[in-house]
Amino acid sequence: MSQQPRRQRTASEPVLSVENLRTEFHTDKEVIRAIDDVSFDVHPGETVGIVGESGSGKSVTARSIMGLVDDPGRILDGSSIRFRGEELVGKTEDEYRDVRGDGIAMVFQDPLSSLNPVYTVGNQIKEALKLHQGLTGKAATDRAAELLKAVSIPDARRRLTEYPHQFSGGMRQRAVIAMALACDPDLLICDEPTTALDVTIQAQILELLNDIQDAEDLAIVFITHDMGVIAQVADRVNVMYAGEFVEKAPVEELFANPRHPYTQSLLESIPGRGDADERLQSIEGDVPTPHGAATYCRFAPRCPKAFDECDAIHPAHVDVGEEDVEHTAACLLYPDDLPQEEALAIHQEHQTEAERTGDGDAQLVDENTPPEEEQ
């Protein structure tokens, strides 16, 4: 995991461009807006981190990009996911399969459940090679062995003939990464790839991802709940809360100068940052389940800085950083160089705008009942 200088954003076209992504799940009881108006770009060679607590919508974001949102979930109209300029929203399953084979790959959290226990590891890598690159026979075996070597599995040819249960946890995740690399992707989505692993193994996997990224100029979307991991791997970070991005910033900027109260609380609750004798800061309550477009700030019930207007106006993203850094936060406290009324007016305007441009269900939302509260 040796540290390169942080990659500068190039003028190149983004590999992936997500705009106004909204994903809902329709059940008999209720409609859950798992992702609400999420936008971000990923450029070649950079790592974009998405960080948040469980239930904040990180994994659904990944699955939406991969086209893996199944019924009763659906991506709402007006959402756009463009990969290399090509619109992915609305593609059929067959069309999507081509995209997955030819450019986007995903690494899941639990390596044991992403591997089939009754086939050898070699068999599964070769299946990916056959589907995506048309390789068969000896050519496929050779390429599979090369891929295993590329993810630093020693004695690769023997390992190809073994089953997933004969691999250790870290080795399994390497094999899964090898399968992801089989389709020679431009974009790799890693959904908590090291959460199930020990720290020493985690360090190996992060180092491996970093090496692969450098070698292939790969774009990576890295999803995790671990602020330590995000600090080490990401170039830019999006902080996710209840289906929304609440703060976006380059990684150093985010850790040095967190602006959204949620990001601040999240950083304060990590043990070891402050004095060991101090009590840990915690955030009261739980992540709420969003049921539609919000006309209020979703973090307000847990926010130490909330004021009356937080329940009435939905905050928009505003610039909160220095001139030359892209740092935005969705909070009514900002922009803090304006008097409060003017700041509120800006957010109010955004909200009216959003309601007028078709997000018509905004008025249906007040059924948001907070779940069982953590006392």
Place this chain on the structure above:
Amino acid sequence: MTEVVESDESAREEDVLVEVNGLKKYYDAGSLTGTPVKAVDGVDFDIRRGETLGLVGESGCGKTTLGRTLVHLEAATEGEVLFDGRDVTSLSGNELKRWRRNAQIVFQDPESSLNDRMTVGEIVREPLDVHDWPTLTVRVAGDPDATVTGDAEAVGPTATGRDVDVTVTVSGDDADVAVRDSLPIGPEDLAVDVDSGSTTTVDVELLPSKAQVRRAHVRELLERVGMQREHYFRYPHQFSGGQRQRIGIARALALEPEFVVLDEPVSALDVSVQAKILNLLEDLQDEFGLTYLFIAHDLAVVRHICDRVAVMYLGNVMELGAADSLFDEPANPYTHSLLSAIPEPDPTIESDPITLRGTPPSPRDPPTGCPFSTRCPAKIRPEAFDDLDDETWAAIDDLHRIVRERGRAERSLRERAREVLGMETRFSDVEDIVVEVFGRLDRTPDTTAERSFEAMMDALPRDVRGPLVDVTDHLRENREEDALERLLDAFGSECDATSPAYYDVDEGGRVSMCHRHDPAYDDVGPVLEERYGDYAGR
């Protein structure tokens, strides 16, 4: 039965609650299939009254087994666990049940450790029902020979603290009754009848039913762990992970234990919820004078909550000492590596961790010598190879690991038959392996055409080449054991030969298990610096 020492810091310092001596837990020990799994392989340590001892290590290192063995959920294979000076590994039956009130455990996964078909109240109340709580122990002040009848029983003269529920002071036929504070009853709930004949007889009757007392106690516990009394009749699925963990904690505290094993109590929780549970655990420790064994793999959490820390690897305690000094100046190479692998939540740290190669060996087949010798970044190298560069050493270590792996790999009958007949198997491509491992070196040829086995060997120094040729020959004939022996013979050192002793590494009584602490060798710090330069975690 026990002495509760009041909060005298200096006395508490030396006051050992749990003493573990040579504890071993082997699985499959008596089986015919050969070697046992050595989950815990001989550990010694003390836990002082009122402290929190952390137990850290990678998964599979035996930390959970050790915790479970301490509270007698697993029977120890060898060694003793002295609880207040009494060996508890041999307890059984009623004695064991009585003792269990003192030692409880909180499990890792709040999703699976609560029965979804029981209400929260039933779950927390279950230990009370099992132990027929409250037993209402009575001391008759100044008269140890007095007989106690009714719903209560007399306690011995040495019992103090929570072992005495009711104190009765007799004056004539009248009695002055005092009830321990933490019980949910008062003197008014007891009917005490004194008969001062030749021997004093005290008859104690509990007016509310035991069920009522238990319910009241459970409600108080729920409130104490940050839930509401009304949650008594709800079911676990109605609560979030953090709240479920609170229920698990309430259940562990129901019998007022002195010692609680916390087995990864916050690992399944989000960081903000985790902070709340850690704060709660600290509050409860202060309030009830609890002693914790805190098992975790998250070192930041351990540093925050623990007084002392034991670092475990492959069933052995590698280093044990005060948390602050252990984290600030680690002594053992394993502690160094573990600390250096933690990603710091600070992107400005340009860290270059010591990345350990490979995975921990199987506890069924631990290495000879030091348990960490197969991955150790500071391993002692034989003097004969003083001049050999780090890169070549890394390749030799890689080959070593591959040979170990191959020796352990299962062979089907078909594969064995093919080997005997000299046919090709998946274990055949030995030369390719050697080329793969040594082909990365600067000194060996780059171009694919030149990367033959012979060219590779020629590029290596003579004293390295000789043993490697032998090793390759052994492997070609599927004699992994011989190959391993040859490797150890040529490149092994003290680390592979003998298990290191514990050395004192600071004035605070910190101990570490490593040959490098022997003055005959360079110490760990300078060696790591020489081999890895400015690595993280220092």
